[in-house]
Amino acid sequence: MMEVVQFAAPITSWLVPGRTLFLVIHILGITSFGYIVARRLLPLVRAARDPRFDRPLARLRNVLQFWLGQWKHPRYKVAGILHIFIFAGFILLAMRAFTVLLVGVHENFVMPGLSGSAGQIYQVATDYAATVVLLCMIFAIVRRLVFRPARYAVPARYGKAHTADAVFLLALIAMLMVADSLFEATKAALQAQQGQTVELATVLSLPWILKGALASTSLPMLGRIYYSAYLSHEVVFYFLLCYRPFGIQFHVETSLFNIYFAKLDQGTLKPVRWGVSDGHLDQVKSFGVKKFEDFTWKHMLDFYSCADCGRCSDNCPANAVGRPLSPRFITIKARDYAFQHYPMFGHAGNGQPLIGGIYSADEIWSCTTCGACEAECPLLVEYIDKIVDLRRGMVDDGNVPQSLQKPLQALESRGNPYGKMEKKRADWASAIDFKQRCSVKTLDKKNGADTLYFVDSITSYDDRMQSIGRAAAKILGHVGENFGILGAAERDSGHEVRRFGEETLFMALRDHNVEAIKACGAKRIVTADPHAYNALKHDYKDVPPVEHISQVIAKAVKSGKIKFKPIEKSNNVYTYHDPCYLGRHNQVYDDPRAVLDAIPGLKRVEMSRSRDRSFCCGGGGLMLFYEPKEEQRMGVKRVQMAAEASANVIVTACPFCMVNIEDAIKVAGLEGKLTAIDLAELTDQQMVREDRVVKAVEPAVVQQELVLGR
């Protein structure tokens, strides 16, 4: 009897010796799990290639920060802290779970390194861990059922609510914790009744409470409870293990890999096909993602890893204004597709088209690639690359909204989406009153300069945005920069062309610009357009280093080259709107703020959403031509946020933000209460100028009608 009550394995129930039963369950559980995972890996094997095996140190750093360190979780206080407790509990309990399982077949098994006092400390830790996890589960279930945070809701068009599944899984974990603690408590109670020293010192832990409750239970009864607790633990453990790959809890297994293999280079886009150089792209039969198997294996792993927490969609501006896009369901729908078309038994995959199948074209065009979803995801799930890949597929099939076809064609023939003449690209610099104060030279092989001011299309051609271009030029002149522009030789940077999936056109624009940039011999590039900045920095190769004008201004303020006069309207309250491609994609958050704070008398407030939680104004480039289905404009929501922060001037640092925000001020009926100004314009307005005219560099060569490549 002594032997019998010590460990579960030798207990005989009915005719089956416990050890055999447990061994069978082990083998069954592990085999099933192995089979399930192998089936889940099947689409990954058939997927597009994606080289993610480089830079192990950077990847380990991500694992430490985002997986072990749970870095992004506290962005949502309640859920985040809850998850950190659960995660820590799981990490602690993982080894214990193995020990317990092995004890079933080998009663004297002790995890190496966990004998003696280390084992006792570990025991204490796990007792409390199980208790904390159980409490967290109860809390999470109550939260799901009673408080129902809005971001978990499933809109009707995406199917049924996921609450039942979530609660079921939480309850299973709770059961596992109870079974584990009960096993622990019974063991202690048995030992106590046999007069052994009881090591259960974990006051107020679940095993401690249960042990107290079992103190006067009879020995045979204890034996049965002991056996049942062990059996339940084992069954629930394997059930959970094998059930997780069928739903959101698969992330327990996949998250480590998903974070290790996460994308390392922000602001970049994946190539059309990994391993195929630009020169060989013409030989690629199909571009982009058209069927599920066109996704890369890592993107499929993303689908498996999503925990359905809803943070992406909670921060998605497209979702917020009622566009037919919710990043969460981009993932969920793809996962459902994978589960359905790669079943556990039978033939897998049938290559159905995704657009018109699980996704609609409008859904995929609705994304502004602002990156709010990716900034939020605790598991580093990627969205922009997938959206762009899906768009590449649509472009390849000719499935492009009519509203985008004209600007794309104009980009092809004229190098700008407006279809304006190339020779008029530098007209912004020839406004009479501007030309007298600041002369902008056009660079080419013969006329060089240290710095190239890359203007890009909107600032070149849009009447309102030209003011940003002139302000930027005056600033560059003021800080003594020897600079010039490409003029008619400049083409659209192609930033949105690429992000809208037109890779071939993008490459043509890029190649033209790279050639012109190289020919002008500039050693660095400055731009006032964050989209051009991101393109030059991440999409172009072999061009000089690029800076955004806000970085140039911040440096000049620091070095004393730019001094500001005090703000005239001292009752104005300023707020800074982070452009997505300056902030989230390139982490330029502080320079613009430092510039604003250097202006004497400028009162600045932050909006509720700022920095990496900035709310997209509505998108730039081709997005200005797209006619989305939406209930409200993103810009309107944004200017309302500024009004809520009691600001009356929105400062931004992007011409597209300016378009959207100025429009939104009108639409929101906030004219007179709110104005918008670009950081370059404000700098130009507040700079202290010495009494000399900015040195005229050369007689104006503004209207040089150089038309390259046509």
Add this chain to the structure above:
Amino acid sequence: MEILVCARRVPDTSENEIALNSAGNDIERDELVYSINEPDNYAVEEALQIVARVRGQVTVVTVGGEDNEEILRREMAMGANQAVLITDDAFAGSDGRGIATILKAFVQKGKYDLILTGVQAEDGAAQVGAMLAAMLDYPFASLVNSIEVLEGGKLKISREIEGGNKEISEIDLPCVLSIQTGINEPRYVGMRGIRAVASVPIPTYGTAELGLESGAVGATAAKVRRVDYFVPAFGKGAEMLEGSREENIEKLLELLAAKGGLK
């Protein structure tokens, strides 16, 4: 179904600043960018959609210079099975009737069940389609904004008539239809698609291949000659509504109703 689409290359009005040349007899063409005439693009898309439903082939034909190859490649990239360039110095200066004569000669060299044209060329007079039909003695319908293929060599078509209304007709094949924009949503063609058909040969036809006498077409045969171009003087400015937003909305609704814009 064998479908022939007659297409034309025109200066793209959305990407050019159209100005008269110094002589005043033509527009300044030095820096123009050209594209396919927009309604013709809808005609090609419609043809592609028809053959996708009932099978067949789509041929795109254009009359003009060597430069016209660019629009033919674009339409082939869309999916047209073949393209033909009709080019000859003798064609220069043809009027609408001349172009129709050339196309008639081409049509008679093949066998087409359906001939589509755009409703009009952006620099044209919406006449070639109807003339071609008359010369071929084929039935003709203009401003077509939907096509359904019926049994027994017939089409059910709808035509846009005044006020946005539709008139539904049946028409016997072979026939000529002029296609209104908005009949479909033409697919996008990018550089990649055009590159993929860059080396597909495009046959060219001249007077000899078409069996035309050079006197029957071109400037000598033209009975309509362009005399002048002029830019109209600015007329009266737009009517500005003045008043509160509500008043303006009311006035605008009244005006729209009065002009037949609202029902």
